[in-house]
Amino acid sequence: MATFNDARVRPANDHKIRPGQSYVLYWMQAYRRFNRNHALDYALHWARHLKKPLIVFEGLRMDYPWASARHHQFMIDGIIANTAHATQAGIQYWPYVETPEQPARGLLTKLAHDACLVVTDDYPAFIVPGQIAALASKSECAVHAIDGNSLVPLKLLGLAVSACAHLRPRIHKLVAEAWQHRAVKEPTFPTGPKIDPPFQLAIGKHLPKVADLPIDQKVKPIDGIVGGVVAGHAALKNFVRHKLPRYSEGRNQPDDPAVTAASGLSAWLRYGHLSIQEVAEVVLGDGWSPEKLNAGARGKREGYYHDDPNVNSFLDEAITWRDVGYHWHMMRNAERGVRNAEWTTVDGVKVPLFHDLASTLPAWAKASLDAHAADKRAFQYTLAQWEGADTHDPLWNAAQVELMATGRIHNYLRMLWGKKVLEWSATPQAAYVVLEHLNNKYAIDGRDPNSYTGILWCFGLFDRPWPPERKVFGNVRYMSSDNTAKKYKLAGYYEYVRKLKY
Numbered sequence: 001m002a003t004f005n006d007a008r009v010r011p012a013n014d015h016k017i018r019p020g021q022s023y024v025l026y027w028m029q030a031y032r033r034f035n036r037n038h039a040l041d042y043a044l045h046w047a048r049h050l051k052k053p054l055i056v057f058e059g060l061r062m063d064y065p066w067a068s069a070r071h072h073q074f075m076i077d078g079i080i081a082n083t084a085h086a087t088q089a090g091i092q093y094w095p096y097v098e099t100p101e102q103p104a105r106g107l108l109t110k111l112a113h114d115a116c117l118v119v120t121d122d123y124p125a126f127i128v129p130g131q132i133a134a135l136a137s138k139s140e141c142a143v144h145a146i147d148g149n150s151l152v153p154l155k156l157l158g159l160a161v162s163a164c165a166h167l168r169p170r171i172h173k174l175v176a177e178a179w180q181h182r183a184v185k186e187p188t189f190p191t192g193p194k195i196d197p198p199f200q201l202a203i204g205k206h207l208p209k210v211a212d213l214p215i216d217q218k219v220k221p222i223d224g225i226v227g228g229v230v231a232g233h234a235a236l237k238n239f240v241r242h243k244l245p246r247y248s249e250g251r252n253q254p255d256d257p258a259v260t261a262a263s264g265l266s267a268w269l270r271y272g273h274l275s276i277q278e279v280a281e282v283v284l285g286d287g288w289s290p291e292k293l294n295a296g297a298r299g300k301r302e303g304y305y306h307d308d309p310n311v312n313s314f315l316d317e318a319i320t321w322r323d324v325g326y327h328w329h330m331m332r333n334a335e336r337g338v339r340n341a342e343w344t345t346v347d348g349v350k351v352p353l354f355h356d357l358a359s360t361l362p363a364w365a366k367a368s369l370d371a372h373a374a375d376k377r378a379f380q381y382t383l384a385q386w387e388g389a390d391t392h393d394p395l396w397n398a399a400q401v402e403l404m405a406t407g408r409i410h411n412y413l414r415m416l417w418g419k420k421v422l423e424w425s426a427t428p429q430a431a432y433v434v435l436e437h438l439n440n441k442y443a444i445d446g447r448d449p450n451s452y453t454g455i456l457w458c459f460g461l462f463d464r465p466w467p468p469e470r471k472v473f474g475n476v477r478y479m480s481s482d483n484t485a486k487k488y489k490l491a492g493y494y495e496y497v498r499k500l501k502y
């Protein structure tokens, strides 16, 4: 393959590719699109090489942690858009939505049985690593996981870092080379014998209605937010036209999402309906090429990608900060093995848990929080109070209402939201459990590598000690609603939240 970077390939088992089987299977788990998709490019390469049809399987189970109408609807929107694309492009696309009548158990093993090779997305968080490991160990078929997570293959970024500032120069050094190895913009698909799927495709009248499924129906789909590639493109276009020109100055100002300069793209990125490559291409513009990278600003936050501070500031978030979370997970999985959800109970509610604080925090943060474990908390809340936006703090409550109603919290307030749960919980671990649960239950971009690194940042991950030492926080960075109100005008945000219904 001329442009493919082999550093993206991770064989998940030792099995050999079996040229005698019927097809190459692309199991589309994370990057749910047919454009600019490294795993798809790799699967297409093998299909052509082996002269076999390519089957693209996009599955949606009912039993993933925090399964809800909200997450399901977004993914089903994506399936509808992908079906339209596949029909027009002649792709053998097998969308599957699990129902009680058509259970998922054993289906992938069955599909893998007839495959020469299974290719899938090496998404490093949530249930995906566990699912890859399970299929790889059960199946006789070779399973290759492809890192299509970012512009630069994560493996090339070296060992885990303790700060974003350490990863930035490594990314900058590799961007120009990675740009030459981008995924194919609009791949073409080989024609080949048509294969009948061994299950009812989730298409047309056979696409289950979200409201009929035994998932959490109380976490409702979000009004006005549509999943899928088409809606993702529209959101990107809207951002570039109306918000990018004021991103650098405006992104931290909390406001109505229609007003704030933040892109709001994280949900489409999360489900792979939008590729980070396309985001970078569009933001940098047609005339851009790696020769325009500013060598003098290499490793710096400003000025490397572009001389427009808005473009640069946005790409520092969308590439450097986003990559920090993906890289951290990838390295952690490699070092410690895959961790599936464990279950714990908070105030009588059973919640899934993918990480724990003890093994995730830097030593200084853990020691500092431990030293303040016995500090009296000024307030403490139950899960029902957190969830019901029922604290003494109007700004925290507003952020929680926004999360429940819209699946989003403005970026700056998301940090404050996390910090306050730490401050008003009996222990840091109790706070962590509440945050993982609330973020992943309600946030439409939740259950992502950046969900975890975002939450863990509130406890000191990727940060540094901040004097003076305070109650509860120790040297972990402190944030307060009063300071936020001094820094930003909040009237517009309160007004927006007041109108939200949940």
Ligand SMILES: Cc1cc2nc3c(=O)[nH]c(=O)nc-3n(C[C@H](O)[C@H](O)[C@H](O)COP(=O)(O)OP(=O)(O)OC[C@H]3O[C@@H](n4cnc5c(N)ncnc54)[C@H](O)[C@@H]3O)c2cc1C
Pocket: 251, 261, 262, 263, 264, 265, 266, 267, 269, 270, 314, 317, 318, 319, 321, 322, 323, 325, 409, 410, 411, 414, 415, 417, 418, 439, 443, 445, 446, 447, 448, 450, 451, 452, 454, 455, 457, 458
């Ligand atoms: C407590 C907490 C929880 C978080 N949970 C999530 C989550 O579930 N999913 C998620 O994608 N991000 C999460 N973040 C990171 C960040 O808040 C969101 O990525 C950002 O708010 C998404 O909004 P946007 O697309 O408008 O961002 P923009 O400002 O427009 O940024 C563009 C893109 O850059 C990336 N990005 C921006 N800020 C960050 C950041 N701080 N860390 C990592 N990537 C970033 C995202 O992919 C984002 O879409 C969390 C942060 C905190 C503090």
